[in-house]
Amino acid sequence: MAAAAxxxxxxxxxxxxxxxxxxxxxxxxxxxRMLRDVKRRRLAYEYADERLRINALRKNTILPKELQExxxxxxxxxxxxxxxxxxxxxxxxxxxxxxxxxxxxxSRIVFRHFADHGQVSGVQRAMW
Amino acid sequence: xxxxxLSAEKDKSTSSKGSTAEGASKRQEGTAETPKQKLLDIIGxxxxxxSYRKKLQELKASENKKxxxxxxxxxxxxxxxxxxxxxxxxxxxxxxxxxxxxxxxSSLPLNKKQTESELLAQLRRHxxxxxxxxxxETINIRNVISEMTVKKQSPAQRGVRISSRISLELDDDxxxxxxxxxxxxxxxxxxxxxxxFICRSLKVGKRLNIFTKASTEPEHALKTVSSPTIWxxxxxxxxxxxxxxPPRNGFEEMIQWxxxxxxxxxxxxxxxxxxDGAEFHEHIFxxxxxxxxxxxxxxxxxxxxxxxxxxxxxxxxxxxxIEHIEWFEKYFEEKKxxxxx
Numbered sequence: 001m002a003a004a005a006x007x008x009x010x011x012x013x014x015x016x017x018x019x020x021x022x023x024x025x026x027x028x029x030x031x032x033r034m035l036r037d038v039k040r041r042r043l044a045y046e047y048a049d050e051r052l053r054i055n056a057l058r059k060n061t062i063l064p065k066e067l068q069e070x071x072x073x074x075x076x077x078x079x080x081x082x083x084x085x086x087x088x089x090x091x092x093x094x095x096x097x098x099x100x101x102x103x104x105x106x107s108r109i110v111f112r113h114f115a116d117h118g119q120v121s122g123v124q125r126a127m128w
Numbered sequence: 129x130x131x132x133x134l135s136a137e138k139d140k141s142t143s144s145k146g147s148t149a150e151g152a153s154k155r156q157e158g159t160a161e162t163p164k165q166k167l168l169d170i171i172g173x174x175x176x177x178x179s180y181r182k183k184l185q186e187l188k189a190s191e192n193k194k195x196x197x198x199x200x201x202x203x204x205x206x207x208x209x210x211x212x213x214x215x216x217x218x219x220x221x222x223x224x225x226x227x228x229x230x231x232x233x234s235s236l237p238l239n240k241k242q243t244e245s246e247l248l249a250q251l252r253r254h255x256x257x258x259x260x261x262x263x264x265e266t267i268n269i270r271n272v273i274s275e276m277t278v279k280k281q282s283p284a285q286r287g288v289r290i291s292s293r294i295s296l297e298l299d300d301d302x303x304x305x306x307x308x309x310x311x312x313x314x315x316x317x318x319x320x321x322x323x324x325f326i327c328r329s330l331k332v333g334k335r336l337n338i339f340t341k342a343s344t345e346p347e348h349a350l351k352t353v354s355s356p357t358i359w360x361x362x363x364x365x366x367x368x369x370x371x372x373x374p375p376r377n378g379f380e381e382m383i384q385w386x387x388x389x390x391x392x393x394x395x396x397x398x399x400x401x402x403x404d405g406a407e408f409h410e411h412i413f414x415x416x417x418x419x420x421x422x423x424x425x426x427x428x429x430x431x432x433x434x435x436x437x438x439x440x441x442x443x444x445x446x447x448x449x450i451e452h453i454e455w456f457e458k459y460f461e462e463k464k465x466x467x468x469x
Contacts, residue, residue, distance in 0.1 A: 062426045062429050063427070067463060070466065
């Protein structure tokens, strides 16, 4: 677990693994905010099972309340970034926090740029 | 000196043949004495300038003649010396030959022991080859060539081939010369005929015994290096870089993506990563995992609800469901002291 975390941290220090394909390769994340978001997503994935189970214990009417209080304390002790609600869907190319279309993961400006050049499949200028 | 050698060999052979007419027991010593003496005389008379190779050839010739005579005599007299023809490597050489080899080595100006051992090794190899030839195991080139037939190339094929070779050259403009396209039909039919011939000739004919079956060598498995060196890694990386050529067209690009997992395989299979081969009853009837829990109480109630929920979940594998239940088991074990109050 520690070794995996170390490897990931070394690799992801503002860097994306370059793929061997030709074409434009971006070797860094766009900005630090995007990197923090990436870290949050990774932690949320790792702690997802634990959070689910502890929440199942908490949101309960059957188990005694002492148990639920203990579970409350446990979930608060988990790292803050493991919470999935801290993830924010930013634009994948520009890291813009607002105006992001979820289906394409792109901000409105980038989406418009690609759609006008015909590089988004099935998207056409509306005219009616 | 070669003529004298040849004449001496002839004398030796005649003498040995003459000796076969004599009695069995005496034959052995008779043949042993005269050829050896003859050989020693030859060596003594010969000059040092005679090449190493010629000496070996003489020895081989003499040894062959000896073998012939011995075979004519029969296996009885050769019992102690040639116990079995099957033994290849461990066969003891004829002591006369050994003595002759030592005499040769002593006469040569080079390192004596080394030459002697080399001569003996050569003798052993010659014996092996002669045995093999007698048994008919070695490759007979005639058999190989008999199966081969010369195929006539049509001028069209030849032209295409030459032109395809030429096409690698570049024009002045830097564009490739394209080979002229012959009528594809005629070309294809001739090519198939050609291949048909080849296919026929491969299966027809007796075994040539050119290739020997590779014997299973478990030692090779042990010979593998424990850790690859840096040079090996670099070499492997180089090979990977060279072999991974960029795709020539869209199809190859899609193939590459499919192999990497970027593109789905068509027709689309909805259960690609999910099918772990477990039956439906393993997903639904999870009561058997509840054995570690107490029979009564709120915990049991809670776990039964958990199991009900898991059995209705189609997105988890059986392993994941069991992991959930086991986590709860461990959790409740830890909290037992707290629960006792």
